[in-house]
Each structure stands twice: as C-alpha cells, then as structure tokens.
Amino acid sequence: MSNLLNLAFNSFPLLALPLLYWAWVRHRREHKQTNLVFYVHENFSGHDTSATTVAGTNGPTSNILKFGTIAAVDDPVTEGPDPKSRVIGRAQGLYINTQLDGKGLHLAFSVIFTGGEFKGSTLEIQGADLFTMKEREFSVVSGTGHFRFVKGYGIMTTEFLDIPNLRAILKLNITVKHY
DSSP states (O other): OHHHHHHHHHHHHHHHHHHHHHHHHHHHSOOEEEEEEEEEEEESSSTTOOEEEEESTTGGGOOTTSTTOEEEEEEEEESSSSTTSOEEEEEEEEEEEOSTTSOOEEEEEEEEEOSSTTTTOEEEEEEEEOTTSSEEEEEEEEEEGGGTTOEEEEEEEEEEEETTTTEEEEEEEEEEEEO
C-alpha cells in the first residue's frame, strides 16, 4: 500500500505538468477583437411583421409600449439600413417592457448569422433598451461558432422610428473579444 501511495505521490508532478502547460498556453492565447455593424428591422405591423406581443395586461393584444408586455421577435438583420439591404441573419428572442412609464425594454435575443463572413455563428445580446434615447449600450454575453467565448458590448442607435405603426430600424455597432 505504501509503495502505491509513494508511486502516486512521486508521479503527481509528471501528471500535473501537461495540465499546467495547457492552462498556461490557453491563458496566453491572444484575444481577437471583432467590430461589427449591422441593422435590425423591427416590425410590429405591416406585411413584413417580424415581432408580436405574446403577453401583457391585455393578453396578447397588449401594446409593447405598455409596462409588463412581452414580445417575441424574429427580425431581419441586414448589412445596411435600407430594408432591401442584403440579409445576413435574424435577431430572435424576447423584449419585455420593464419600465413603469413604458419607455424601456429589456432585451434578450440571439443574432443568428445566416449569411456573410460569420454564417452559422451567433451572438447573444442582453440589456436595457431605453428606446427614447438616441444611443444606448448593451451587453454581448455569449456566442457560438466564430464567436465562442465571446464577451463584449454594443451601441444601439435608432436610425428610423415610427411609433404609431411600431416599426423601427436599429443600428447595432458591436465590439467583441474572442479566441
């Protein structure tokens, strides 16, 4: 028994060295920084509706501009602000109106790239959207594919806003670090 313990104790440094080397190399790998700019087309009405309320004080007929309303979104993501720009993905997830006066949303959605350089990759977006502000910041909390182990932030600006028809074009300028 003591020979077995002695062998295990003496072999431990040899077994630990590859693990320590792997951790050191992994830690020393340099992060890549990627900057992206794309546009999300938010349409709660019209022939190209891409978002709908699913719950609220009046049930699914609630308006997203009212506190407590939840909306599901599947918005087109394009290279430019023109709705006819090349589609490079979809923004899919939830918006929840979390501000008592109705002027603020909580965002939790995935940007799923279906075309372009990052086809097959995703970014996970989360944060507050005080949509009455021209510019607001949000978090990029995760990703897949090209964006594994990503962390970052984005600046969202409103390029177009039609409150009566609940339509908007949002510019997302994102900076992420990843391996």
